[in-house]
Amino acid sequence: MQFFRYTLIAAGVAALAACNKAADSAEAPQQAAQGGEIVVKIGSANPLTGPFAHWGRDSDNGVKLAVDEANAEGLTLDGKQAKFEVVSEDDQADPKVATQVAQRFVDAGVAGVVGHLTSGATIPASRIYSDAGIPMVAASVTSPKFTQQGYNNTYRIIANDAQQGEALARFATASLNAKKIAVIDDRTTYGQGLADDFAKAVEAAGGKVVKREYTTNNATDFMAILTSIKGEQPDLVFYGGMDAQAGPMVKQMAKVGLKATFMGADGINTAEFVKLSGKDGENAYASSAGAPKDQMPGFASFNEKFKTKFGAEIQAYAPYTYDATRVLIDAMKRAGSADPKKYLPELAKTKFDGVTGPIEFDAKGDIKNGTVALYQLKAGKWETVGAPAAKADASAAK
The missing domain is CATH 3.40.50.2300 (Response regulator)
Incomplete structure (x- = not known):
């Protein structure tokens, strides 16, 4: 009986240690991979089902294309070879679902987030990212309220409503x-x-x-x-x-x-x-909320790459989610780290020539000189x- 009690105590301690280990890994912005690599997870939140799915898939594909190109560059972050990974989630353009998605991203240890597609989903989710200290760059969110919340981790690369x-x-x-x-x-x-x-x-x-x-x-x-x-x-x-x-x-x-x-x-x-x-x-x-496609400096090349990879026409925001992802990765590159605490300050200093045009941010995180x-x-x-x-x-x- 005493042995059984000790066994239960030992099992409980082991379980508690396992839980703590899982919590620690969830908080980490990246996880070690085989061969001395680190996996840098980037969250991509969009409606992937429902009436706005055509927008969501388009936006998600823009993130995936940017990540593929970043992986081909062979970047070194935190002293290790970085492998970027897209974690795609379906928020159904629903505010309640979006907050659940945001929490899953936090638990998964994403280093940054591109999204969400709609203002209604993004604004409640942004509080969760702010509390967790995870940078987010919105590519299609146009409500002025998004950058008026006083958070230091929210950025937008498109003009507002x-x-x-x-x-x-x-x-x-x-x-x-x-x-x-x-x-x-x-x-x-x-x-x-x-x-x-x-x-x-x-x-x-x-x-x-x-x-x-x-x-x-x-x-x-x-x-x-x-x-x-x-x-x-x-x-x-x-x-x-x-x-x-x-x-x-x-x-x-x-x-x-x-x-x-x-x-x-x-x-x-x-x-x-x-x-x-x-x-x-x-x-x-x-x-x-942006320049016409034929006036985007990098659209022709991007459009060709997009069609080759996905066999689809661009719906709307793929060029912007591509640029948003590249802006996140560029900030990591300048900081030499995928740790949000280290690279978040670099986002504010962004000067990036994207597919959609030059990208710089004002004090609130809005793009400077937004075009309509x-x-x-x-x-x-x-x-x-x-x-x-x-x-x-x-x-x-x-």
Whole structure:
């Protein structure tokens, strides 16, 4: 009996030691591998299932391409050969799931995170990364709130929604001469924030928001909303949301006889919107929180590499997630370490010439001189409308 008690005590001590060892390894930013290498894990968080999966897979592929190239360079970090590894997680574009993903990344000991895709998922997850001291670089998050939280580990390499809303509103009122404008949003952090910024800028530019309506990011029937809007006879309908809703919305505008110009932001500037909207999407307008692809200094080469590796067309943010990953790795290279405590200070000093253009950060972590471009859908293709529509320091956005 006494022997049995001692055996239980010994087993308990062994189990406790194993738990402590597991906890220690979870906190480490990298793990030793065979042959004197270290494995540096980079988290890639995106919706890989559901209506935004085409965006998520595109973004995840951008991270994977950057990691493949970094591994081919044979970098040495912390005195050892570094092998980078992508840890991909599906956050379903859901804030609750995103926080679970963030905790799994922390437990897995990732050295840095690229993502998440949507503002609604990113903002709650960013607190977990901040508490753990893990750097994150966002490639598609446009809500101004992301970098207004006071965290020192959050960076963004794309313009924000305040800049997009202002550029779109100015174009709608000045270039399209739209005076009466209806605004719809999907009640997400991204969609509502963008619509608010757009509506505010419309009023400031002398236009009038004649109707404000709301839907969800899972809706498919917009007939009641559009019928209500039709009575106001707007010149333009603006939608703050994603392509999965915008495509059917445009088709239903035609059904109810709502003859107004349709406009959205980067959420609809995709090949998926073209497919979903069909002929009814012709002449729609959209923005991108970044330079047009043909004006990105490294796009041609990147596009070729991307198609060769994945056999797919770029949807939207792959060039940005690629650059975000390279920015993380560049900071590690300059610090000579994948330890977040050592390389995080280097992120603030970033001066990186990326596929998407030059990347430097302001004091809040926003990209300096964020660019916004405008597009119109013509014959099934998004065509640039003149030069980039706005170029301003993101720190000036409210």
